[in-house]
Amino acid sequence: xxxxxxxxxxxxxxxxxxxxxxxxxxxxxxxxxxxxxxxxxxxxxxxxxxxxxxxxxxxxxxxxxxxxxxxxxxxxxxxxxxxxxxxxxxxxxxxxxxxxxxxxxxxxxxxxxxxxxxxxxxxxxxxxxxxxxxxxxxxxxxxxxxxxxxxxxxxxxxxxxxxxxxxxxxxxxxxxxxxxxxxxxxxxxxxxxxxxxxxxxxxxxxxxxxxxxxxxxxxxxxxxxxxxxxxxxxxxxxxxxxxxxx
Numbered sequence: 228x229x230x231x232x233x234x235x236x237x238x239x240x241x242x243x244x245x246x247x248x249x250x251x252x253x254x255x256x257x258x259x260x261x262x263x264x265x266x267x268x269x270x271x272x273x274x275x276x277x278x279x280x281x282x283x284x285x286x287x288x289x290x291x292x293x294x295x296x297x298x299x300x301x302x303x304x305x306x307x308x309x310x311x312x313x314x315x316x317x318x319x320x321x322x323x324x325x326x327x328x329x330x331x332x333x334x335x336x337x338x339x340x341x342x343x344x345x346x347x348x349x350x351x352x353x354x355x356x357x358x359x360x361x362x363x364x365x366x367x368x369x370x371x372x373x374x375x376x377x378x379x380x381x382x383x384x385x386x387x388x389x390x391x392x393x394x395x396x397x398x399x400x401x402x403x404x405x406x407x408x409x410x411x412x413x414x415x416x417x418x419x420x421x422x423x424x425x426x427x428x429x430x431x432x433x434x435x436x437x438x439x440x441x442x443x444x445x446x447x448x449x450x451x452x453x454x455x456x457x458x459x460x461x462x463x464x465x466x467x468x469x470x471x472x473x
Contacts, residue, residue: 238309239342241302242470244353247319247338249296255334264368265414269330273298274447276325277420281445284321290421290466292354294361294413298322298338301350303470315340347470351454351463358454361417363393366407370396373403412450419448421466 229235261269277291277298288300300318307313319338326336345353367388374384388396397407407415422443431437452459 232312234312235310237311239305239311239314239344240309241304242347242350243345244299244301244343244350245314245318245340246297246299246343246357247322247340250337250339252296252336255332255336256330258334259330259332264372265411267411270413270418272326272329274418274420274449275329276322278445278447279325279329280318280321281420281422284317286318289469290419292357292417292419294357294417295364296338297357299343299353299357301345301466311342314342347467350467351460354463355454358417362415365410365415366393366396369400369405369407369410373400373405376403416451416453419446419451419462421446421448 256269259269273293273296277293277300280286280300281288281291286306287302287304289303291298291300293299305314307317319340323335323337326332343353370388370391371384374387375381379387391399400407423446424443452462454460454463
């Protein structure tokens with residue numbers, strides 16, 4: 228029967244990204260009382276789940292980018308002989324479990340998963356795309372819940388937004404006291420998670436002297452730059468520079 232595992236020999240080779248998206252989150256989280264359109268508790272749970280993945284999954288992502296219920300993880304190495312079946316099952320399963328623990332949910336949540344083949348030179352363009360989607364999601368989410376609060380039904384709200392340009396949604400939200408250019412950075416630009424080297428000072432008891440060592444710590448960057456700026460481009464270049472093509 229082993230030969231009936233039709234995709235068991237399908238492999239992918241680094242560098243690549245794995246993007247996971249929440250599936251049916253609305254129903255599972257309805258009883259949680261999340262603030263709309265954004266709830267910082269949920270954002271922290273997502274970021275903390277990704278950080279836990281870095282620490283406990285046994286895999287070694289270079290960095291990750293997350294917004295809403297989406298996470299993109301970037302890899303330059305992968306165990307399991309690079310098998311697609313393993314990658315696309317273990318990663319969303321781990322993050323689903325981590326998020327359930329973080330939020331202490333009574334109903335299960337799940338993520339779907341896809342692998343994106345990327346050359347080293349493609350990663351910056353991919354991140355530009357996902358951060359642009361972060362902004363679009365930001366605008367439409369505020370527009371959606373602003374219209375709902377004004378008394379429209381969900382169907383009426385969806386139809387209204389379908390016919391509105393981004394500038395019109397900006398103006399609509401502004402008229403209700405919200406400037407989309409001044410909302411928290413993580414809502415507009417997403418959250419980056421990555422490892423950063425730092426120097427740690429200790430004391431060598433045998434030599435009776437102070438010693439300094441390089442250690443890695445995981446950073447949750449809730450104020451990332453806009454990637455298309457010079458600052459943003461340099462950040463991505465620094466993270467991507469860890470990739471060694473084999």
